[in-house]
Amino acid sequence: MRKTYLDNNATTPLHPKVLEAMLPFYKELYGNPSSIHHFGREVSGAIADARHKAADLLGCDVSELYFTSGGTEADNLAVIGTAFANSEKGKHVITSPIEHHAVLEACHFLEKQGYEVTYLPVDSKGFVDPDELKKAIRKDTTVVSIMHINNETGVVQDIPALAKIAKESGVYFHTDAVQSAGKVPINLKEFGVDMLSASAHKINGPKGTGLIYIKKGTRIQRLAHGGSHESGMRAGTENVAGMIGMVKALEISCEMMDSELEKYGRYSSKLWDGLNEKLSDIVLNGPADERRLKNTLNISFKGIESEAILLNLDMLGIGVASGSACSSGSTEPSHVMLAMGVKPEIARGSVRISFGKFTTDEDIEYTLEQLPPVIERLRKMSPVA
Amino acid sequence: MSGGVDSSTAAIILSRDGYEVIGVTMKLWRDDERRWDTAVKSCCSLDSVRDAKYICHKLGIPHYTIDYTEQFKSLVIDNFTDEYFAGKTPNPCIRCNTYMKWGELYRLARQLDAQYIATGHYARIMYDETTGEYSLLKGIDATKDQSYALWGIERKLISRTLLPLGGERKENIRGILKEYGIYFADKAESQEICFIPDNDLEGWLRSKAKEHNLEIPDGDILNENGEIVGRHKGFIHYTIGQRKGLGIAHPRPLYVKRVNSDKNIITVAEDEGLKVRSFTVDRLNWLINEPAAGNVLSFDVKIRYRHKPAPAKCVLNEDGAVEVSFAEPQRAVTPGQSAVFYDSEKVCGGGIIECVS
Numbered sequence: 001m002r003k004t005y006l007d008n009n010a011t012t013p014l015h016p017k018v019l020e021a022m023l024p025f026y027k028e029l030y031g032n033p034s035s036i037h038h039f040g041r042e043v044s045g046a047i048a049d050a051r052h053k054a055a056d057l058l059g060c061d062v063s064e065l066y067f068t069s070g071g072t073e074a075d076n077l078a079v080i081g082t083a084f085a086n087s088e089k090g091k092h093v094i095t096s097p098i099e100h101h102a103v104l105e106a107c108h109f110l111e112k113q114g115y116e117v118t119y120l121p122v123d124s125k126g127f128v129d130p131d132e133l134k135k136a137i138r139k140d141t142t143v144v145s146i147m148h149i150n151n152e153t154g155v156v157q158d159i160p161a162l163a164k165i166a167k168e169s170g171v172y173f174h175t176d177a178v179q180s181a182g183k184v185p186i187n188l189k190e191f192g193v194d195m196l197s198a199s200a201h202k203i204n205g206p207k208g209t210g211l212i213y214i215k216k217g218t219r220i221q222r223l224a225h226g227g228s229h230e231s232g233m234r235a236g237t238e239n240v241a242g243m244i245g246m247v248k249a250l251e252i253s254c255e256m257m258d259s260e261l262e263k264y265g266r267y268s269s270k271l272w273d274g275l276n277e278k279l280s281d282i283v284l285n286g287p288a289d290e291r292r293l294k295n296t297l298n299i300s301f302k303g304i305e306s307e308a309i310l311l312n313l314d315m316l317g318i319g320v321a322s323g324s325a326c327s328s329g330s331t332e333p334s335h336v337m338l339a340m341g342v343k344p345e346i347a348r349g350s351v352r353i354s355f356g357k358f359t360t361d362e363d364i365e366y367t368l369e370q371l372p373p374v375i376e377r378l379r380k381m382s383p384v385a
Numbered sequence: 386m387s388g389g390v391d392s393s394t395a396a397i398i399l400s401r402d403g404y405e406v407i408g409v410t411m412k413l414w415r416d417d418e419r420r421w422d423t424a425v426k427s428c429c430s431l432d433s434v435r436d437a438k439y440i441c442h443k444l445g446i447p448h449y450t451i452d453y454t455e456q457f458k459s460l461v462i463d464n465f466t467d468e469y470f471a472g473k474t475p476n477p478c479i480r481c482n483t484y485m486k487w488g489e490l491y492r493l494a495r496q497l498d499a500q501y502i503a504t505g506h507y508a509r510i511m512y513d514e515t516t517g518e519y520s521l522l523k524g525i526d527a528t529k530d531q532s533y534a535l536w537g538i539e540r541k542l543i544s545r546t547l548l549p550l551g552g553e554r555k556e557n558i559r560g561i562l563k564e565y566g567i568y569f570a571d572k573a574e575s576q577e578i579c580f581i582p583d584n585d586l587e588g589w590l591r592s593k594a595k596e597h598n599l600e601i602p603d604g605d606i607l608n609e610n611g612e613i614v615g616r617h618k619g620f621i622h623y624t625i626g627q628r629k630g631l632g633i634a635h636p637r638p639l640y641v642k643r644v645n646s647d648k649n650i651i652t653v654a655e656d657e658g659l660k661v662r663s664f665t666v667d668r669l670n671w672l673i674n675e676p677a678a679g680n681v682l683s684f685d686v687k688i689r690y691r692h693k694p695a696p697a698k699c700v701l702n703e704d705g706a707v708e709v710s711f712a713e714p715q716r717a718v719t720p721g722q723s724a725v726f727y728d729s730e731k732v733c734g735g736g737i738i739e740c741v742s
Contacts, residue, residue, distance in 0.1 A: 307449070307451055307493075308493070308497075311407075311447075311449055311493075311496070311497055312496070312497065312498075314447060314449075315447070315497070377498075378496055381495055381496065
């Protein structure tokens with residue numbers, strides 16, 4: 001059976017060059033970078049090189065980058081770490097309802113600790129209104145966390161505008177850039193954020209590695225206590241191969257960015273137009289214009305539930321998602337769709353198709369062949385047999 | 386697939402027999418609130434889903450976890466609560482089978498173009514070539530027979546059902562798992578009510594009462610002569626045949642005989658006083674050609690999961706209810722429980738015990 005992977009927002013295959021860069025650190029370069037001898041020095045030197053490279057690619061100072069175990073840890077550190085460190089100023093945090101669970105659950109944790117969280121509304125396309133942020137900021141607000149590109153719809157928030165509002169009010173601004181770092185240009189010199197989370201495995205890097213940018217001067221408390229790794233921000237012996245792999249992935253992604261963005265635009269139009277030719281009653285969730293990262297196509301097929309589509313496509317070798325892939329692999333109504341005010345019956349039929357570097361024309365053509373008959377068959381038996 | 390021993394073995398047997406099997410775990414309720422307690426395990430926990438996935442991975446078949454929490458709440462949990470608050474003792478597994486497995490799961494099977502649904506129940510399906518009809522029979526292993534919990538399924542779905550464990554004995558089941566090297570072959574049986582994993586029914590009902598702003602007032606316990614012999618802590622905490630927790634001094638053991646939810650009264654009696662000859666069964670479902678009203682039928686009637694079916698005359702009323710009259714009075718006939726009509730091994734139908742005369 002042909003295998004067609006169209007779930008690149010969940011994760012991506014490791015790039016062969018990334019693997020190649022990582023392998024020495026699983027073999028001969030095994031030293032602990034904290035060690036004083038040459039075994040350690042070789043490795044700490046390689047990490048320093050990688051960190052410089054990443055800082056160049058993201059436009060920040062090398063001392064402002066900290067490697068983590070992934071996007072989730074980076075999000076937790078940003079939200080909880082700043083809320084804790086600035087609790088004398090106040091116990092109010094602002095976020096949006098379409099964040100990844102890594103931010104939402106961190107906020108719920110803070111609520112249990114006696115913090116107050118404001119969830120800014122989003123419009124029907126999934127945008128946070130900067131005026132709403134302005135209104136929500138209070139004297140006791142310490143941090144705002146708004147994601148850059150949404151994993152379910154691809155909607156791109158105007159982060160510079162939002163960050164500017166926070167800055168003017170003296171409030172820290174964090175953005176979850178897990179779905180954007182390496183996919184769209186980000187220059188931290190101009191971006192205006194105080195913190196940014198990124199992940200390796202969304203851009204063909206290894207799983208289990210991420211990083212956080214923390215602007216110099218940000219008051220933040222570390223969460224993992226122990227040694228003085230990562231300048232004391234994050235204790236624990238370094239995931240050396242992961243760090244090397246992440247930076248290599250970032251490098252490759254930045255090199256390929258322009259051509260990839262062009263390709264995503266092409267695939268998105270081709271798939272959307274092709275499906276519209278063959279099927280009626282389909283809805284695009286999120287914006288159709290350039291305010292969406294075109295690697296993501298979130299479509300609702302009216303009258304059917306997304307899991308029925310997903311499972312049928314799975315049996316045809318096509319991997320797509322509904323909502324966000326959660327660790328239990330269960331299908332639940334998407335909190336993002338619901339926050340956008342998408343009617344539950346339409347949200348239930350939403351399927352997320354996401355392209356990546358290894359997506360090909362054949363993948364799109366195969367999907368265009370296979371998907372419409374599945375929808376037609378399911379529509380014939382719905383709503384209830 | 387609950388991740389338990391039975392459904393896992395069912396998947397193994399079917400795969401071994403050459404069926405193209407798709408594993409499905411129905412997520413029926415959320416255990417989010419209990420995630421701190423690593424001691425409590427139950428069939429909808431992430432651990433159980435992981436075990437089901439593990440089996441499917443070993444078998445090389447797909448596995449899907451589908452969220453049915455909303456449907457389970459409205460069709461099973463809410464009914465369970467309502468019945469308790471009406472002074473009855475419901476059996477949620479029966480509604481779960483009818484509405485979740487032979488409802489939602491069957492619907493999913495059709496969507497996936499699957500011919501059958503299969504579960505790990507100990508019951509059998511029989512096809513009669515002369516009549517072309519399918520029947521539901523007890524499992525071979527009498528100690529494990531679960532046909533009682535299946536009376537509510539739609540008759541036409543019997544032909545669309547596979548029950549691979551019906552012909553097996555429990556001891557063989559664990560053997561099959563061990564043979565396949567499954568690490569949890571010795572896993573404990575699942576608990577009584579899956580959505581109350583700590584088995585604290587009383588606490589669960591109290592929290593539900595609070596949710597619905599309902600009081601659970603205490604009240605009088607009467608004996609069979611109508612004399613007050615003690616106090617109870619709220620009728621919902623008592624079920625017919627119960628002995629524990631009455632707190633009454635009496636020379637011989639006393640049991641709950643009746644729960645009167647309207648008057649908030651519990652009546653107790655000695656063992657002999659619990660025996661009942663006749664009662665009414667409502668909300669019926671037939672797995673044979675539906676008998677005509679007025680017919681008098683002889684069935685062996687089973688009135689709870691651990692009850693040995695007893696012979697009875699059953700009369701079908703005009704309104705579709707059945708009057709059951711046991712040849713020998715039976716102990717603790719309990720409103721809310723199911724009465725299942727057997728013709729020897731065959732499940733002919735069943736219903737909910739309504740009132741007891």
